[in-house]
């Protein structure tokens with residue numbers, strides 16, 4: 636990890652972690668830190684070992700070697716460190732016939748947290764008006780928010796999340812990411828496993844890249860951005876048509892659309908480079924502009940490297956791809 640954590644104290648220090656999952660798969664030499672208020676993403680393709688690292692840090696598995704220290708205390712002294720940790724598993728069932736209020740009250744008792752936090756926690760997740768609703772009837776996004784507020788009920792220093800927005804619609808994803816970002820601002824260190832760029836953009840200050848149970852040495856968020864390149868739009872005319880008018884028209888786009896960084900002529904049209912980040916509306920907006928100006932398009936498409944693409948490139952560059 637090359638990204639700066641300033642002078643905030645570490646809430647998690649993982650050093651030389653090794654764990655054998657099966658004869659076919661082991662984690663080897665995993666080392667990283669999470670500082671107070673810092674977000675650290677663990678990324679990697681399917682089966683790279685992300686959940687295994689999460690479960691080791693959450694105390695559900697015991698490492699074969701290496702150390703995990705939480706707020707400066709060795710995690711083998713679990714009784715001393717468990718109250719520093721809040722953990723939200725990937726898929727967690729909620730009970731039948733229990734209201735939101737009753738569930739949060741129960742979790743506060745379970746975690747020996749201040750019972751007076753009920754109102755504050757419900758407000759944090761915007762769940763006040765749902766307090767009388769049965770937890771099983773909440774939307775997926777609200778259920779996930781409920782898990783997060785109960786995981787932080789005892790004011791842990793480290794929040795651990797496995798794929799925080801998986802399965803949620805875009806609106807619920809944004810709400811959830813805002814909730815976790817607010818917790819970071821309050822000084823909670825956040826460790827999360829992720830497959831999605833938008834989660835990194837919203838929460839990550841640094842990154843751990845895994846491939847086949849090993850860690851890409853020194854991989855940083857800057858490497859991710861560099862490897863991803865910028866998103867682009869490909870605008871095409873019919874192959875039998877002259878692409879000149881489309882190319883001529885597309886040259887005006889940089890001045891007319893805020894996300895357009897550069898335009899390059901291509902064989903059957905134009906390649907429109909956008910600024911870094913995600914631009915979910917840019918394609919529709921630019922097609923609308925073309926239509927309004929009488930420009931005939933045969934096809935228009937949006938291209939952005941996925942995290943899986945990026946991880947493969949980093950694994951190849953760092954030599955991890957060919958290691959046994």
Ligand SMILES: Nc1ncnc2c1ncn2[C@@H]1O[C@H](COP(=O)(O)OP(=O)(O)OP(=O)(O)O)[C@@H](O)[C@H]1O
Pocket residue numbers: 656657660679680681682683684685686687688828
């Ligand atoms: N109980 C188990 N028995 C045998 N192999 C397992 C077991 N649990 C996990 N594995 C294997 O360990 C490896 C790492 O799994 P892990 O769930 O940590 O990966 P991951 O990066 O979180 O994957 P995903 O992105 O698909 O969730 C995988 O190859 C998986 O098949």
